[in-house]
Amino acid sequence: MVRWAREGFEPAFRELVHRYERPVFSLIYRMVRDRALAEDLAQETFVKVLNAIRSYKPEYKFSSWIFKIANNAAIDHLRRRQIDTLSLDGSPTARSPEEMHASAPQLGDQTESPLDEVESRELGGAIERAIARLRPEYRSCILLRHVEGHSYEEIAKMLALPLGTVKTYIHRARNELRVYLEGARE
Amino acid sequence: MNERLQTHLTPEEVELWATGLLSAARTFHLTECAECLAVAERERKLLVELAQLKRFAPSAEFAEHVLAQVRIPTPSGSHNG
Numbered sequence: 001m002v003r004w005a006r007e008g009f010e011p012a013f014r015e016l017v018h019r020y021e022r023p024v025f026s027l028i029y030r031m032v033r034d035r036a037l038a039e040d041l042a043q044e045t046f047v048k049v050l051n052a053i054r055s056y057k058p059e060y061k062f063s064s065w066i067f068k069i070a071n072n073a074a075i076d077h078l079r080r081r082q083i084d085t086l087s088l089d090g091s092p093t094a095r096s097p098e099e100m101h102a103s104a105p106q107l108g109d110q111t112e113s114p115l116d117e118v119e120s121r122e123l124g125g126a127i128e129r130a131i132a133r134l135r136p137e138y139r140s141c142i143l144l145r146h147v148e149g150h151s152y153e154e155i156a157k158m159l160a161l162p163l164g165t166v167k168t169y170i171h172r173a174r175n176e177l178r179v180y181l182e183g184a185r186e
Numbered sequence: 187m188n189e190r191l192q193t194h195l196t197p198e199e200v201e202l203w204a205t206g207l208l209s210a211a212r213t214f215h216l217t218e219c220a221e222c223l224a225v226a227e228r229e230r231k232l233l234v235e236l237a238q239l240k241r242f243a244p245s246a247e248f249a250e251h252v253l254a255q256v257r258i259p260t261p262s263g264s265h266n267g
Contacts, residue, residue, distance in 0.1 A: 008259045017249045022241040029242050039244050046252040054259055122242060127235050146236035171197040178232055 002062050005053050024070045031074035045070040068158040130180035138173035195222045204230035
């Protein structure tokens with residue numbers, strides 16, 4: 001299918017989207033926990049991958065390539081969001097607590113949007129909430145390993161991490177999940 | 187009993203057991219070690235829960251939105267679309 005896409009066969013592009021849209025969207029959705037945002041990031045992932053299809057190296061699994069880009073998109077977003085959250089404390093160039101306070105956005109001006117019913121239904125179960133509490137790096141690893149079924153070696157390549165680190169992350173993530181779930185059931 | 191059988195299962199071996207891929211020799215350890223068996227059972231329960239997580243579908247227009255932004259390469263190397 002990828003070879004046909006590389007040769008410019010339009011139905012092959014459609015088929016690749018069809019095959020991977022659910023797993024890619026699901027990974028991103030579980031990472032960012034926002035349906036609309038996950039859809040944008042998944043779209044961005046497919047556009048990036050399909051527009052670069054000619055540079056795809058067949059010795060690398062296509063699924064590993066697309067999940068790598070999807071995961072990067074989600075992690076980049078989470079990092080940006082963390083920076084935005086930190087900036088609520090005020091300007092990083094402020095030289096005194098007064099300046100910092102004066103430059104901080106007024107949170108009282110913002111109204112919190114109501115919890116989206118669909119997201120709540122989809123991501124509201126105990127296991128989904130436990131996954132959401134994991135660090136993003138652990139979350140990626142556990143989803144790629146135990147939901148998508150990639151090998152440890154594939155995950156190490158996708159995330160550009162040493163194999164030992166991937167094993168450690170997955171082991172710790174499983175321990176944390178068990179603790180959260182046991183706590184939730186008590 | 188050899189020394190290997192007395193060693194507790196590693197996290198990777200527990201995962202192999204939970205997915206039915208652990209060697210018979212190492213699986214035997216579970217018949218003798220209640221501690222490892224308890225860990226393995228908890229692990230299997232978690233892995234089953236993870237494996238049963240559903241895949242979510244994006245909106246019905248997702249593929250069209252993607253394809254509208256993709257440049258289909260032509261055999262000569264230029265792009266259409």
